[in-house]
Amino acid sequence: MKAAASDLRREFKRLFRSMSFVSGHPALTRMGTQAKRFAEIYQQFGMLWEFLALQCGHTEGWRKTREGKIVCKTCGTVRNVAERWLLLPQQGTKIVGRRGLPNSSNTFPNKKAASIVDDSIEFHGSKVTVSVHNAYRSRLFRREGHDITIAADRIVRLREDGIECWLDSHLIEIKMRRRTRLEPPAYHGFVSELPKRVLKRFPLLVAYNQKGEFVGVTIFRPTRNTPSKVTARTKSRHR
Numbered sequence: 001m002k003a004a005a006s007d008l009r010r011e012f013k014r015l016f017r018s019m020s021f022v023s024g025h026p027a028l029t030r031m032g033t034q035a036k037r038f039a040e041i042y043q044q045f046g047m048l049w050e051f052l053a054l055q056c057g058h059t060e061g062w063r064k065t066r067e068g069k070i071v072c073k074t075c076g077t078v079r080n081v082a083e084r085w086l087l088l089p090q091q092g093t094k095i096v097g098r099r100g101l102p103n104s105s106n107t108f109p110n111k112k113a114a115s116i117v118d119d120s121i122e123f124h125g126s127k128v129t130v131s132v133h134n135a136y137r138s139r140l141f142r143r144e145g146h147d148i149t150i151a152a153d154r155i156v157r158l159r160e161d162g163i164e165c166w167l168d169s170h171l172i173e174i175k176m177r178r179r180t181r182l183e184p185p186a187y188h189g190f191v192s193e194l195p196k197r198v199l200k201r202f203p204l205l206v207a208y209n210q211k212g213e214f215v216g217v218t219i220f221r222p223t224r225n226t227p228s229k230v231t232a233r234t235k236s237r238h239r
């Protein structure tokens with residue numbers, strides 16, 4: 001990581017040297033094809049600068065320019081200006097962003113003001129959404145005096161093949177499919193509360209270790225095209 005950072009610093013020094021060489025070239029003071037060519041080269045350097053800056057984590061510190069802007073010591077990116085592109089390596093680990101957590105004990109007036117990260121990525125057909133927010137007030141039923149406070153949280157959702165895995169600071173939830181608007185909300189029950197006849201139809205394994213500690217859950221994928229059959233059979237059995 002350290003070697004990569006110093007490589008990047010060297011690359012930027014070379015780039016900035018080339019840029020000042022081109023920008024100060026006497027050909028640019030005269031009109032003509034040569035001036036055009038130099039102007040184009042400068043534009044290409046500019047693009048290279050943008051893309052190279054995407055690899056910089058801005059970890060070497062910031063400095064103030066003569067114009068009073070705060071810029072990265074390594075790449076010259078202006079601080080707090082939204083980046084428009086991400087450059088990811090084809091090979092190896094792709095890293096986008098850092099692990100953000102709620103960073104304030106204040107309650108914000110609305111969701112937008114409380115938001116720290118609200119971002120998603122599609123990765124080879126799977127979607128990951130990360131939402132980090134501080135506490136905020138939300139108006140329930142859109143009526144005055146019905147404000148509720150939504151606690152600060154970090155919510156990560158992974159969606160794959162119609163199944164969603166939801167992780168926040170209190171829950172780990174797996175939704176096998178999205179509820180349609182006509183369906184009533186699902187029932188919830190602890191495993192110990194469920195009658196055996198219902199439990200028998202759940203392809204669910206609870207894993208625990210020798211100390212009796214919970215270590216995980218395994219869900220067998222229910223067969224796709226038979227749910228209607230199952231319901232029909234159980235219905236008749238209950239009659």
Ligand SMILES: [Zn+2]
Nearest residue numbers: 056058072075
């Ligand atoms: Zn930088």
